[in-house]
Amino acid sequence: MITVISGTNRKGSRCRAFAHKYYEFLSELIGKEEVSFLALEDIPQTWLSSAMYEEGGQHPDLTKIQDEYILPADGFVFISPEYNGSFPGVLKLFIDACSVRNYARNFKGKKAALVGVSTGRAGNLRGMSHLAGVLHYLGATTMPNQLPISSIAQLMNTAGEVTHEDTLIVMKKHAQEFAQFVGVLEGVKVR
Structure with missing residues (x-):
């Protein structure tokens, strides 16, 4: 299973549309049953407390999310907006909170793809x-081809959908490459 994570808790974010x-x-590539979608804006904030760093202190809401989206995943796609020259603090906090329980089973030995989105020109290169660096520390392997997507407001229609044809082509190619990187899409040529 691959989990696609929209890495901000900002309601109505553009990041979510790209994710x-x-x-x-x-x-479409590997089957809907093999891919899950987790938007940090949808998860309850009940897990945020100082007890989350204690063994056994994890809130049941976070345990449920971790059991459904993190532990069974073989790979992750992190779609991350640029916040203050990096990735959102809530994404780091989420990774930290998951890492208290079943530390080695969360990310170690798993693969990850990184997609950065920004309203500016760099596509969150620094944040990716x-x-x-965080994922490598936790033992994950990141796909070398990171995808920066810049000027995202110009790539969407008024309904908030990603419509820019060249961007969609690049995203689809990146998804194919990641599916091959994880090993769930063998023998398909990336175009």
Whole structure:
């Protein structure tokens, strides 16, 4: 299973539209039952407390999310907006909170793809580098081809859908490459 994560808790974020489009591409490639979608804006904030760092202190809401989206995953796609020159603090907090319980089973030995989105020109390159460093520390392997997507407001229609054809082509190619990287899409040529 691959989990696609929209890495912000900002309600109505543009990041979510890009993450969901990536989820759709992966679902078409490998089957909807093999891909899950997790938007941090949808998860309850009940897990945020100082007890989350104690063994046995994890809130049941977070345990449920971890059991459904993190532990059974073979790979992750992190779609991360640029916040203050990096990735959102809530994404780091989520990774930290999951890491208290079943530390080695969360990310170690698993593969990850990184997609950065920004309203500016760099597509969150620095944030993807920071996130890759965190994931490497946890034992995950990141796909070398990170995908920066810049000027995202110009790539969407007024309904908030990603419509820019060249961007959709690049995203689909990246999804194919990641499916091959994880080993769930053998023998398909990336175009």
